[in-house]
Each structure stands twice: as C-alpha cells, then as structure tokens.
Amino acid sequence: MTPAPSEPPALSTAGLCRAFGPVQAVTGVTLSVEKGEMFGLVGPDGGGKSTLIRLLCGILTPTAGSGTVLGLDLVRDAEAIKARIGYLSQAFTLYGDLTVDENIEFFADIHGVGDFRTRRDELLEFTRLTPFRKRLAEALSGGMKKKLALACTLIHTPEIIFLDEPSTGVDPVSRGEFWSILSRILSQGVTVFMTTPYLDEAERCHRVALMHRGTLVQTGTPAEIKARLPGQLYRIDCRNLGEAYRALKQRWTPSQLVRYGDRLHFRAIRGDDERQEAQAWLASQGAGECRFEAIAPSLEDVFVAEMSAAGAKGDGMNFSSDGITLSGKD
Ligand SMILES: Nc1ncnc2c1ncn2[C@@H]1O[C@H](COP(=O)(O)OP(=O)(O)OP(=O)(O)O)[C@@H](O)[C@H]1O
Ligand SMILES: [Mg+2]
The missing domain is CATH 3.40.50.300 (P-loop containing nucleotide triphosphate hydrolases)
Structure with a gap:
C-alpha cells in the first residue's frame, strides 16, 4: 500500500x-x-x-x-x-x-x-x-x-x-x-x-x-526503475556461455552484457536489429546455436547497467550466481 x-x-x-x-x-x-x-x-x-x-x-x-x-x-x-x-x-x-x-x-x-x-x-x-x-x-x-x-x-x-x-x-x-x-x-x-x-x-x-x-x-x-532501462533484454541460451560471452564482449559494452554465473544477459538498445546482429556475430565466431529469449529486467540488470556505465568495475560489486547480492556480503 x-x-x-x-x-x-x-x-x-x-x-x-x-x-x-x-x-x-x-x-x-x-x-x-x-x-x-x-x-x-x-x-x-x-x-x-x-x-x-x-x-x-x-x-x-x-x-x-x-x-x-x-x-x-x-x-x-x-x-x-x-x-x-x-x-x-x-x-x-x-x-x-x-x-x-x-x-x-x-x-x-x-x-x-x-x-x-x-x-x-x-x-x-x-x-x-x-x-x-x-x-x-x-x-x-x-x-x-x-x-x-x-x-x-x-x-x-x-x-x-x-x-x-x-x-x-x-x-x-x-x-x-x-x-x-x-x-x-x-x-x-x-x-x-x-x-x-x-x-x-x-x-x-x-x-x-x-x-x-x-x-x-x-x-x-x-517498477519505475526497471522501466527506465533502455532497450530490450534477452537471456542467451547456448552450448558454451563462456565462449558466447567472450565473443560478444569484443563488440558490445559491459553495460549491455552481463554474466551472472550460469546466466548471460544481453541488452539490445536498438531492439530486434541489434539482437539479430548479436546472433549473427555469435554464429560467425563459432559459438554454435544460441537462443535469445526476451525477458523483463530485474533491478539487478538495471544496477549492473548503471554501475558499468559509471565505470564502477572493481568497486566491490560481486554478483553471486543467484544474483542477489550487490556488495558481496554473504
Ligand atoms: N568516520 C570516517 N572517517 C573517514 N572516512 C569515512 C568514515 N566513515 C566513512 N568513511 C568513508 O566514506 C565512504 C563511504 O562510507 P560508508 O560507510 O558510508 O559506505 P557504505 O555504502 O555504507 O559501504 P558498505 O556497503 O561497505 O557498508 C568510504 O570511502 C568510507 O571509507
Ligand atoms: Mg555501510
């Protein structure tokens, strides 16, 4: 209430x-x-x-x-x-x-x-x-x-x-x-x-x-904070997430790309065109077939994007695989 x-x-x-x-x-x-x-x-x-x-x-x-x-x-x-x-x-x-x-x-x-x-x-x-x-x-x-x-x-x-x-x-x-x-x-x-x-x-x-x-x-x-995140978020499913992550990192910024343990999220700021580009890039890099599932962002996605944009890497952020800690306290 x-x-x-x-x-x-x-x-x-x-x-x-x-x-x-x-x-x-x-x-x-x-x-x-x-x-x-x-x-x-x-x-x-x-x-x-x-x-x-x-x-x-x-x-x-x-x-x-x-x-x-x-x-x-x-x-x-x-x-x-x-x-x-x-x-x-x-x-x-x-x-x-x-x-x-x-x-x-x-x-x-x-x-x-x-x-x-x-x-x-x-x-x-x-x-x-x-x-x-x-x-x-x-x-x-x-x-x-x-x-x-x-x-x-x-x-x-x-x-x-x-x-x-x-x-x-x-x-x-x-x-x-x-x-x-x-x-x-x-x-x-x-x-x-x-x-x-x-x-x-x-x-x-x-x-x-x-x-x-x-x-x-x-x-x-x-809800307001999540709605402010520009673009469409996707969860990537593929054979080797590490390989896909490394390939995408060559062309996309950290604020669009986050790996949380066994999950990989990609944010397409320009919408579906950019999603297709990422998919084609992964195929050209030999990452095998990768599926992109559109998902709604969590607060975690927003905060990672904010922190990456602010250049906060190494500021004590530590995302556990279940993705709930912001400062690595547990
Ligand atoms: N009494 C103090 N004397 C000097 N520096 C201080 C003092 N208290 C806090 N700081 C500094 O101020 C900054 C903010 O600290 P603060 O404890 O408010 O952060 P925090 O967000 O609560 O961090 P944490 O998540 O680790 O609890 C830090 O750089 C800290 O070192
Ligand atoms: Mg404190």
Whole structure:
C-alpha cells in the first residue's frame, strides 16, 4: 500500500553532503520519504549508505546541505531526532553476557522508557523470542540476534526506524521471518529506511535508491526503475556461455552484457536489429546455436547497467550466481 502523499514527509533532505577530510562520502543527496513508506538504499561498498543513514539519525553533522526528519532539523534538533527514531547500525552489537530480557531493558534505560515491561512482552511475542527471554544473547543463533537487535531498536516506539543492513549474514529462512516482522512494523504506520546488499529485498521496498560514490544515481519504485532501462533484454541460451560471452564482449559494452554465473544477459538498445546482429556475430565466431529469449529486467540488470556505465568495475560489486547480492556480503 503506497502512503497518502498529502502528509508531510517522514524525512526530506536538500543537497546533503558529508566529507571526511578529502573523502566525499555523501555528495548532494536530495531525497524525500513519505510516512509509512519502506525505503531501500542499495549500492556497492563504500558508496556512502551508512554515512547517509548516520546523517539522517543526527549522529553525524552535514558538511553542506540540510534536511529534516519528522519535521525536525538535522543539525539544530539532532537530540530530539535521536529520541524519536530507532537506529540499527551496521555494527550493532548486543551484550552477550546479558539475557534477551536484560538487553531490551538496557535499551529501554538508554531511551528513558520507564515502564517498558508491557512493550517488551509485546516485542518478544512479535519477534517470537518469548521462549528464549532468559537466554544469554551470546547463545542465540544469528537470526535470533538480529531479531533481538530489532526489538531493542523498537523499545521506545519510534516513528521511523533506520536499519543499516539488518539482514546481512542471516540465513534465507531467518531473512524471510525478519521480513514478515518488518511488514508488521510497517502496518503499524512506522516508516522504515533501510540499506541492503540483497536486490531481492530491494524489490520488496516501496521505493529504492541506488547510491554510488556518495550520490543517488537512481530513485523510484522498483517498477519505475526497471522501466527506465533502455532497450530490450534477452537471456542467451547456448552450448558454451563462456565462449558466447567472450565473443560478444569484443563488440558490445559491459553495460549491455552481463554474466551472472550460469546466466548471460544481453541488452539490445536498438531492439530486434541489434539482437539479430548479436546472433549473427555469435554464429560467425563459432559459438554454435544460441537462443535469445526476451525477458523483463530485474533491478539487478538495471544496477549492473548503471554501475558499468559509471565505470564502477572493481568497486566491490560481486554478483553471486543467484544474483542477489550487490556488495558481496554473504
Ligand atoms: N568516520 C570516517 N572517517 C573517514 N572516512 C569515512 C568514515 N566513515 C566513512 N568513511 C568513508 O566514506 C565512504 C563511504 O562510507 P560508508 O560507510 O558510508 O559506505 P557504505 O555504502 O555504507 O559501504 P558498505 O556497503 O561497505 O557498508 C568510504 O570511502 C568510507 O571509507
Ligand atoms: Mg555501510
């Protein structure tokens, strides 16, 4: 469900920048996120995702530009922002020698939540951690630790939560469960702003931005972003994909040609003529019979094309054979 656009946004920024000495980590980010929206930020390692989140949480001061979160100014009202948001940092750690209950209590104290017990019970039910509440955090599985971290982030009933790679390193089953918890958080009206290296997760967000070298190179709904990719995409089937890939690489640019493990995609910008040229070229190069099947692009296809066009090779992109990671984190 897309939120009503008439409400004031949950956050908005104009030309937001942050430099660390000579490093421009975030450069000129202008963005608006509606209340109740789930917004996903994806991009290669070092693209500036964590820095942008920390700016939005009032933890880092911008070097230029401005922004608001829940109507509060990022610089002037940084302390008030921190009290009303939840932040699950990329390096979030629980206290291993405290139990599940005690960890939540600790975060309730930090946020000055006096009567936290009812909320804690709710969150434990919500995350299905009630049976484990007396267990030390260090004895939890990876997926359970993430759920406990999320419960800690939610103890003070924030209106917006910032999750920096919440599901990295979590097995697929636990990721599924984590996502159903996120859906329930959303249905309660909480705005979710997250980063993820998984493009299948990005597909589930209302809107997505691709961040590269400190800027947002694409922003939109997954459908809008996919519709912007020029040309027709084909999946190539043939006897020897490696040979076909090498042959096509001689004449076509990396932004039109992507090999993901056992799949080879070709993007014909000029349509069917270009598809026929590629097929004839493969035949002339002895690649055997190759079949071209027209397919709809995934976010991954769009992002590979963007990154190739931006010359991002070697920027930490690593596409696994199932094609879901953008930054090689698993
Ligand atoms: N405290 C800091 N001091 C100096 N440089 C920093 C600091 N924090 C981030 N950077 C630099 O800013 C750039 C952006 O880093 P950031 O952590 O925001 O990227 P990211 O997109 O979150 O990457 P990843 O996917 O690896 O988490 C990088 O070049 C990084 O080295
Ligand atoms: Mg990061």
